[in-house]
Structures are given as structure tokens and as C-alpha cells.
Amino acid sequence: MADDLLVEVLRAAREHGPSPALTDARGRTLTYRELSTKVLSTAHRLRSRGFEPGNRMLFSVRPGPDAIVLALGTVAAGGTVVFVDPGVGPELFASRTGLAGPGWAAAESLLYAASAPGPLRAIARRRGVLLPDYAALPLRHIRSGPWLPGVPLRAVSTRSLAAPVADLPLPDPAPDQDAVIVFTSGTTAAPKAVVHTRGSLAAALRALAVRCELGPGTRVHTDQMMLGLPALVAGAHWSMPPYGFAPSADPTALAAGLTGATHTFLVPTDLAAILDCGVALPQSLRQVLLGSAPVLPPLLKRAREALPDVEFLAVYGMTEILPVAIATGAEKIAHGGDLLGRPLPGVRARIAEDGELVVSGPNMCRGYLGEPPMTEHATGDLARLEDDRIVLTGRKKDMILRGKTNVYPGLYEPAIADLPGVAAAVMIGVPDEIGDERIVLAVVPLSDAAPGLADRVRAALPALIDAAALPDEVTVLRELPVSGRTRKVDRSALRELLAR
Known part of the structure; x- marks a missing residue:
């Protein structure tokens, strides 16, 4: 395989032409041939509208076939897809887009409508969602979905971009081309974004496709690109659940x-x-x-x-x-x-x-x-x-400092979670008034094990973990707070909860 995300997907599309490639939540399917045609046509029309190699596209389109076609078409046109969550708040959104410097924006028609001044934006604000005014961004605009009030009048639809153009050639390999920018952390003053190339993404997709034995006859059901794209590289069928499911x-x-x-x-x-x-x-x-x-x-x-x-x-x-x-x-x-x-x-x-x-x-x-x-x-x-x-x-960042001892929760949490009646266990440091930390162990019980669980866990700990790491308190919670689409344990929220 060549070290190029785009070339690998399009070569697989040519090889597996009539086979199903992408199926959306409504059961509508694109074949590999249709996928290839739409991607190349999108790239062709973007370039004809002034999109140049090195341009960046702010990308806020929900996972689905239209999003995959537009993202791959953007990369095929020599551009970079920039993922920025519009719900992070106006200041952080502005700092992230300022760092990325996009010249184009692609968004759902509903997002344009909900972010424009008016009743939809007011409803979103009352629900705690502060959206930037997408239509006011000084960029070239692309919409996914039907035109709605609030969508810029000159916004190009993804469907018109993907309308078939015959006999377009495959793009040349360009493994060093920036393909994706993903913001991961950072503050408003110092946002941080990861830049992946066509080559680095190709290597990742190949590793997953080989390890998971993906190929014709297999079907991947996910909204995660890092499992769905390996399926497309391998000639498998990628189906998607409803967005937000x-x-x-x-x-x-x-x-x-x-x-x-x-x-x-x-x-x-x-x-x-x-x-x-x-x-x-x-x-x-x-x-x-x-x-x-x-x-x-x-x-x-x-x-x-x-x-x-x-x-x-x-x-x-x-x-x-x-x-x-x-x-x-x-x-x-x-x-x-x-x-x-x-x-x-x-x-x-x-x-x-x-x-x-x-x-x-x-x-x-x-x-x-x-x-x-x-x-x-x-x-x-x-x-x-x-x-x-x-x-x-x-x-490193989860280290708890108690007295002169550094306690690393990840060293002990798996063993505690393996105790009878325990479904999950997290150790948290709760600061006291002098800056030291009290260690609190939060455990979630299996459905029938809650009565007396804290006492049973406390009695078992001395034989299980280092004496220096023994918690000051064991508490039983029905569930642990989680955050984000990945639903990781939110240790900051848990710390606040335990402090109260």
C-alpha cells in the first residue's frame, strides 16, 4: 500500500466498484464506484470555485456519507479539513479558528440557521449552547442539507459539488500534505491542534485494517472515522448509526x-x-x-x-x-x-x-x-x-500528592475494580486547606452488591495495594460523572462532587 490516505481509499473504490461502501442511518447506500465519483467530482468543483492547494476548510458536518465525501474531496483538492466544535463557546471558537486560518467553512444548514440571530439562536442560548454566527464568518461557505433561513445565499451545497463529472483522474500521491487538523486541548489564549498528513493517516488506517482483518465481506458499524476509513481502504462495508446515537x-x-x-x-x-x-x-x-x-x-x-x-x-x-x-x-x-x-x-x-x-x-x-x-x-x-x-x-497529571508520597491511581484502580461486587473504581485526590490531598476512592457497585460494599472494599485494600496508597475514604456512587462524546470519566467533576 502507498502511504497516502486518499490514494488508498480511491484505489479501493476503483477495485470494488459495485460493492457497497457507505450506508447511512436511513439505509441509503453508496457503492464504491459512486463514492469515488463523488469525491473526485467534489474536488474538481472546489478547484473550479477557487479552492487552492493549502486552503483549510472549517468542518462542522455530522458524520455521514455527505461528510465523508466532502472531507475526502477537500483533501483531494489539496486542502486540509479543520475540525472545530462550534459548541465550545464563542471565545474559544474564535481563538481556534484564528489559529487555523481557514478560508472556507462547511456546516449543516441547521447549524447556520441555529447560529444566526433569531429565535433558534435564542432557544440554543437558553439551553446553554452559545453558537458563533457561522454565516457571519468572513469565509467561503458550503452547506450540507436544504437551504434554510440563516444560510448564506451564496453557500454551495454538498450535493451540487458531488454531482458526477466523468473520467476524472486519480490524484497523485502526496503523503506529506496536511489532511486533518484536530483541536485537542489548550486555553483561549493558547489553543492546541494536532496536524495529521495523508501519510500519517494512511499508516494508522493500514494498522487497524490489518489487525481487524477487514476486507470484502466484512461490515463495520460505527460513526468513528478511525474505524470506518480503514474499512473503506480494505474494501469492506461501512454502515453508520444515527448521529448522536x-x-x-x-x-x-x-x-x-x-x-x-x-x-x-x-x-x-x-x-x-x-x-x-x-x-x-x-x-x-x-x-x-x-x-x-x-x-x-x-x-x-x-x-x-x-x-x-x-x-x-x-x-x-x-x-x-x-x-x-x-x-x-x-x-x-x-x-x-x-x-x-x-x-x-x-x-x-x-x-x-x-x-x-x-x-x-x-x-x-x-x-x-x-x-x-x-x-x-x-x-x-x-x-x-x-x-x-x-x-x-x-x-502523570492524575498523580495524587499526599504528604511526601506520590500516588498514581492507575497503578491501583484495575486491581480494586476486580474486587467482588465492584463494577468500577476511581481514586481522586481532594485538596485540603493546606494544599495536601486526601485520597478518596469512589466505587460503583454491581447491581446486587451495594449494601456493605464500602466496608468490604476497605477491608480488602490492605492486602491489595501499597500502604502508602490506602485511601482516606471509600464512598459508593451509583455512577461516575463522564464527559464528551467518548464519555470518559470526568475526574475534575468527580473531584468537585467528592469535595462537597
Whole structure:
């Protein structure tokens, strides 16, 4: 395979022409031939309208076939897709767009309408959503969906861009071209964005496609591009759930959507909700990828008992480099700790003097926008290597300082979560009035284990964890606060809750 995201997708499209490529939540399907034609036509029409190599497009289109076609068409035209969440607040939105310097904007028609001055914007504001006025951005505009009041009159529709143009050639390989910019963190004064190239994304897609054995005859059901795009590279079928669909809120609908699927991606909390309600997943399912939050042995044990024919893969990575390592559920259960697995082919891992995991490889981003190129990435995770396998021991930023002792919660949380009756466990440092930290252990019970659980856990801890890490308090919570679409445990919110 060539090291180029775009070339790989379009070559697969030419090879698998009549096969289904993309299916949306309503069951409408694009074949590979149709996908290729729409992508190349979109690139052609963008260039004819003045889009130039190096241009950046602010991208706020919901996951779906139209979004995939426009994103790939933008890259094919020599441009870069810039993902910025319009709901982050006006000041942060302005600072991020100011750093990215886009010349074009693509958004849902509804977003244009809801962000324009008027009743829809007022409703959004009353609900706590402060949207920037998209139509007022001094950019060239593209809309996805029908024209609505608030959409700029000269906004071009994605459908008109994708109208077929015959006999367009494949673009030349350009692995060093910036393809995607993703904002990950930072403040209003100093936003931070990751820049991936066509080459770095191709390496990531190849690693996942090979490890997941994707190819013709397999179907991936997900709204995650980092699993859906490998499916397109491999000639598989990518189907999408409704936008904003939360599996834990409706596990029955998830099971229905997975009918005929061989692969999917879930965050651990979604998998737990499915297991709790006892919904039967289809027998076609071969692999479930898990990520975006710690994947602990207790959950994997339940999953393997309920779905013995499904292989569970815990994916470790971050926006800067994905994937880094993959461990099977069986490997994690056998190890007992927070095993991440062996680095995937091409990925290099080392442990710095302070215990931090440092990684590099062909799937690593170019670097942060406006900063020098990156040669390796310090993950912020503490780890050790066991026979070339990475074992996570904690997070540098999650370190708790009590007296003269540094306590790393990630070193102990997997073992505590493996205690009978415990579904999840998180250790939090709650500052006191002199700046020291009191350690509070929050545990979530299995459905029938809540009575007396705090006392049972407290009694078991001395034989389980270091004396220096014993918590000052054990509290039982019905659930842990989570944040974002990935629903990671929100440690800041938990700290505030426990402090009260």
C-alpha cells in the first residue's frame, strides 16, 4: 500500500466498484464506484470555485456519507479539513479558528440557521449552547442539507459539488500534505491542534485494517472515522448509526443496527450498559473494539461470558498517534493489570527516566499547528515494558500528592475494580486547606452488591495495594460523572462532587 490516505481509499473504490461502501442511518447506500465519483467530482468543483492547494476548510458536518465525501474531496483538492466544535463557546471558537486560518467553512444548514440571530439562536442560548454566527464568518461557505433561513445565499451545497463529472483522474500521491487538523486541548489564549498528513493517516488506517482483518465481506458499524476509513481502504462495508446515537441509552436499537455487522466500536460504558440489559447482539459480530477510556478486566470478563464468540480488542492511542497498541480481552484478563499490549508494527515505544511512555512511528502526526515538527510524542501516561508489552501504571497529571508520597491511581484502580461486587473504581485526590490531598476512592457497585460494599472494599485494600496508597475514604456512587462524546470519566467533576 502507498502511504497516502486518499490514494488508498480511491484505489479501493476503483477495485470494488459495485460493492457497497457507505450506508447511512436511513439505509441509503453508496457503492464504491459512486463514492469515488463523488469525491473526485467534489474536488474538481472546489478547484473550479477557487479552492487552492493549502486552503483549510472549517468542518462542522455530522458524520455521514455527505461528510465523508466532502472531507475526502477537500483533501483531494489539496486542502486540509479543520475540525472545530462550534459548541465550545464563542471565545474559544474564535481563538481556534484564528489559529487555523481557514478560508472556507462547511456546516449543516441547521447549524447556520441555529447560529444566526433569531429565535433558534435564542432557544440554543437558553439551553446553554452559545453558537458563533457561522454565516457571519468572513469565509467561503458550503452547506450540507436544504437551504434554510440563516444560510448564506451564496453557500454551495454538498450535493451540487458531488454531482458526477466523468473520467476524472486519480490524484497523485502526496503523503506529506496536511489532511486533518484536530483541536485537542489548550486555553483561549493558547489553543492546541494536532496536524495529521495523508501519510500519517494512511499508516494508522493500514494498522487497524490489518489487525481487524477487514476486507470484502466484512461490515463495520460505527460513526468513528478511525474505524470506518480503514474499512473503506480494505474494501469492506461501512454502515453508520444515527448521529448522536448513544448505545447505552438504547441498547436494543444498537443491536438492531448491528444486524449483519462483523465489527463495531464501543466505549466501555456503552458495553457495560449492553451487558446490564441483556440485549442479544447478532451472531455475525466478530470483533468489538473498545477505547477512549480504560478497559478493565472485570468488564472484559463479563463481556467474554456473555459473548464468547466475539473478540474484544482494547485499543490504546491518542489523537497524536493512533493506534499505539492493541490488547485482546483474553490478554488483559490474564495479565490482571492495565496491559496495553505490544506496540503495533512500525510503532516505537520507550520509557523515559520519570516513567513516562514516549512513542513514535509512521502514524504519528506532523506535530501541533504552529509548532516545530514532532519527532516523538510524550503520552502523559506512566508505563513499564514487560517483554515488549506496554503496561500502564498511571497518569502523570492524575498523580495524587499526599504528604511526601506520590500516588498514581492507575497503578491501583484495575486491581480494586476486580474486587467482588465492584463494577468500577476511581481514586481522586481532594485538596485540603493546606494544599495536601486526601485520597478518596469512589466505587460503583454491581447491581446486587451495594449494601456493605464500602466496608468490604476497605477491608480488602490492605492486602491489595501499597500502604502508602490506602485511601482516606471509600464512598459508593451509583455512577461516575463522564464527559464528551467518548464519555470518559470526568475526574475534575468527580473531584468537585467528592469535595462537597
